[in-house]
Every structure is written in structure tokens, then in C-alpha cells.
Amino acid sequence: MSESGSRALGVGLLGVGVVGSAVAEALLSGRSQANVPGSHPLELRVAVVRDLTKERPVPAGLLSDDASSVLSNPAIDIVVELMGGEEPARTSIAAALSAGKHVVTANKEALAKHGGELIALAEQNGVRLLYEASVGGGIPIIGPLSSDLLANEVKSIRAIINGTTNYILTRMSNEGDTFDDVLADAQALGYAEADPTADVDGYDAMYKIAILARLAFRAPVELDSIYREGIRSIDPVDISNAARMGFTIKLLAVARDDGRGLLVRVHPALVPNEVPMAKVDGVLNVCEIEGDLVGPLWLQGRGAGAEATASAVMGDLIRIARAPGSQTRPRGLSATTERLAMDDHVCQYYTRLVVQDQPGVLAGVAGVLGNRRISIDSVIQMDSDSGRGVADIVLMTHPAREQEMQAAITELTALESVVEVASLLRVEDYPDPS
Numbered sequence: 001m002s003e004s005g006s007r008a009l010g011v012g013l014l015g016v017g018v019v020g021s022a023v024a025e026a027l028l029s030g031r032s033q034a035n036v037p038g039s040h041p042l043e044l045r046v047a048v049v050r051d052l053t054k055e056r057p058v059p060a061g062l063l064s065d066d067a068s069s070v071l072s073n074p075a076i077d078i079v080v081e082l083m084g085g086e087e088p089a090r091t092s093i094a095a096a097l098s099a100g101k102h103v104v105t106a107n108k109e110a111l112a113k114h115g116g117e118l119i120a121l122a123e124q125n126g127v128r129l130l131y132e133a134s135v136g137g138g139i140p141i142i143g144p145l146s147s148d149l150l151a152n153e154v155k156s157i158r159a160i161i162n163g164t165t166n167y168i169l170t171r172m173s174n175e176g177d178t179f180d181d182v183l184a185d186a187q188a189l190g191y192a193e194a195d196p197t198a199d200v201d202g203y204d205a206m207y208k209i210a211i212l213a214r215l216a217f218r219a220p221v222e223l224d225s226i227y228r229e230g231i232r233s234i235d236p237v238d239i240s241n242a243a244r245m246g247f248t249i250k251l252l253a254v255a256r257d258d259g260r261g262l263l264v265r266v267h268p269a270l271v272p273n274e275v276p277m278a279k280v281d282g283v284l285n286v287c288e289i290e291g292d293l294v295g296p297l298w299l300q301g302r303g304a305g306a307e308a309t310a311s312a313v314m315g316d317l318i319r320i321a322r323a324p325g326s327q328t329r330p331r332g333l334s335a336t337t338e339r340l341a342m343d344d345h346v347c348q349y350y351t352r353l354v355v356q357d358q359p360g361v362l363a364g365v366a367g368v369l370g371n372r373r374i375s376i377d378s379v380i381q382m383d384s385d386s387g388r389g390v391a392d393i394v395l396m397t398h399p400a401r402e403q404e405m406q407a408a409i410t411e412l413t414a415l416e417s418v419v420e421v422a423s424l425l426r427v428e429d430y431p432d433p434s
């Protein structure tokens, strides 16, 4: 019993890695009791890992390599899942909820893929499933979307929610280096995983925007309905061209209902230099939410890292410790939200074509675009490579429909005078700040 007489709640950790170690330290330091007097004390009772020989900030007597020592242990009231990945995390979360234990997790993949079923399981069992740390590390995003903003109809969420890709793009912008060089450096510095696929191909951002979109738009968001494109093909030439035209390239995750329907997309985009998002650099994350009552909101901070992420995990734990009897009441899902396909997306496009350096080429290109009613906003003919007899043409279009633009790109590729469509990037539309 605590001084206030509240029964201590037993916490079982699944995973004592980067985040789990910081959470264990926060629990063992008694930080939650000190900060929230009167709530139920939180007591770390078991911590599960794979390798018992590694050094951990947890007394040896609390360590186990057997997940059932948490999942089947009546002394554990709250399971904190910090193993990551789809399995065995999903099965462990489901087992904990079914056994009547609250669950706190930072696992975006398990939630993006199985959130619907896990949230329903929590409700059926009268327990809570909290996952603030799954998106944006230490930035409170899930909490505001699940409670403070409930009165709003959310119009859009636009975010930079993958620190690794933002770090890589920032360094490519600042230093003019290639993607491969910066990636190798980021791996050496520990900012990128040995297998960078989840980050650089946009899967991590896709999982996170799926979680946010589900909450914000009260719609189940299947991963295969999300348009996803990563940053591997970004060339330093495009970054410097974009800069000359007044833009910065960022990997954006966007969920927006423009009145025609909800479109969820992850892709690199040209962001106008005058909007704040263009200046969110390095490993920082940002999430811009627009609600009909609250207007635009801006949440920026550390999207990863042991302490920042532990802050979100501890916040969820303290929420349970304050009121363990209260239940997750998910915002009801609306089956009526119309969905939009990426083909229906409308934006300006930046494209770089490598063409034969000869007269009449631009007219041919303009003809293809014109036939599809795509008009050109500006053209930059870059330096020609006289040795190879080719030149770069960089075009910015007026707003066009994705389907038309993709069809035009296929036709341009077939032109004899076009050697290669080297890049096609979307320009993100922001309201005119003036």
C-alpha cells in the first residue's frame, strides 16, 4: 500500500532495449508517484528479454526470458510491450488484454496492422490499450486526438513522422551529398537501422499515419489503401533544383478529407520554403492537425530516442495509475467516410526530364502535357551535357490530376527525344500565407 493507501499496480515489461531501458529506469526511480501523488503506485515486477546475459538497468531478480512470466502472472496489472515488430508483439498484446491486463505499447506496426481487433479486445475485456509512444515518440499526438480534440471534425493531418528520412533529406539539402552516402553515415551514427527499408521506403511513416488517420477520421484505414513512396530515388540535383524554385523536399505523411473523400498518402514532396514545415530539420518530427473548431495545430518535438519515447510510455502508465477502473472508449468508427484513390489527387508536379539536346524537344513535351490538359507553370532548361548530347529539362506544372500526370509521364517516356523521366515529385499545397 502507498502512503495514500492506493494498491500498487504491477507492471510487466516485454522488452528492455532502447525504450524499455528508459522506461524501466523511470519506473524504478519512482518518478510516477513523485509526479502524481495520490495515484496508484506503479511497481516494476517482471521484465522480459531474449538474452539474459546482456547488461540491463533492471535488478537481475526481475529479469526473465519467458513472456508467460508476465502474461500469465496475476501480480501483473499492466503489460508494457516494447519488443517492436508484428510478432510476437501482436499475440502478446492480445493475450494480455484477454487476461484482463491493461496494455501500453509503442508498437506502430502491430497497431497499424491489427489496431481494430486489439482495440475491440480491450473494450470487450474492460481494460485499456494505450499507445501514445507509437507515433511521434515523445510528442503528444494520440492523447489530443483521442480526447482533447473530440469535438472537432478533423480536416487534415500533415506530418513529418520519420526522423531517419528527415535527417537524411536535411543532410542531403545542406551538404549536397547523395542518398547512399548520407544513409551510410546515418547508419554509422546510429540514426538509421542496418536494414533501413522500414524508414527509407516509407513503411514506418505509413504505419504511423494509419494510426492517426483511424483516430482522426473515425475510419478503419487499411494499409493497402495508403499510397506509399519512399526517398531512395531522391537525387541531390532535384534537391538543388527545388531549392532554386523556393522549395525544400520532405517525406510527408498526409491524411486529408478534402470534401470528396479521405486520401492517406506518404511520399516525398516539395514544401514551400516559407511554410514552417520546410524548416523542421534533422530527426525532429512535426504533426499539423486541422480541426473545424480548433483550426490548425502544430505539435513538434523529438519523434524518437529513449527518454522522449519513455516520456510517452510513462504518460500512458500514469493515466492508468490515476484511474485503473476507467476503460478505453474508442471514438466510434464511421463507416460512411468516402475514400479517394491516389489517382484523384490534385497537385502541382515537378519533373526532370533528360532529353536529346536538339531543337523542338520542348514543344514535343509541351504537346504531350497539353493533350492531357496539363499546363506548364515554369520551365528550367539546365546545362546540357554536350559530350552525351543530352540536357536536363525541369518542369513545374500547374495543378493536375495524378492519373493524368502519370499517363503523361508514360507518354513522355515513349518520346524518342526523351531519354529518361529522371524524377517526378509532388508539390504540397499550402494555403497562401498572405
Ligand SMILES: NC(=O)c1ccc[n+]([C@@H]2O[C@H](COP(=O)([O-])OP(=O)(O)OC[C@H]3O[C@@H](n4cnc5c(N)ncnc54)[C@H](OP(=O)(O)O)[C@@H]3O)[C@@H](O)[C@H]2O)c1
Residues within 6 Å of the ligand: 014, 015, 016, 017, 018, 019, 020, 048, 049, 050, 051, 052, 054, 067, 081, 082, 083, 084, 085, 088, 106, 107, 108, 133, 134, 137, 303, 304, 305, 306, 309
Ligand atoms: N527507439 C526509439 O527511439 C523508438 C521511438 C518510438 C517508438 N519506438 C518503438 O518502441 C518499441 C521498442 O523499440 P526499441 O528501439 O526499444 O527496440 P530494441 O532496442 O530493439 O529493444 C527490443 C527489446 O525487446 C526484446 N525482445 C525482442 N523480441 C523479443 C521476444 N521475442 N521475446 C522477448 N523479448 C524480445 C529485446 O530483447 P534483447 O535485448 O534480449 O534482444 C529488447 O530488449 C518498438 O515498437 C519501436 O517501434 C522506438
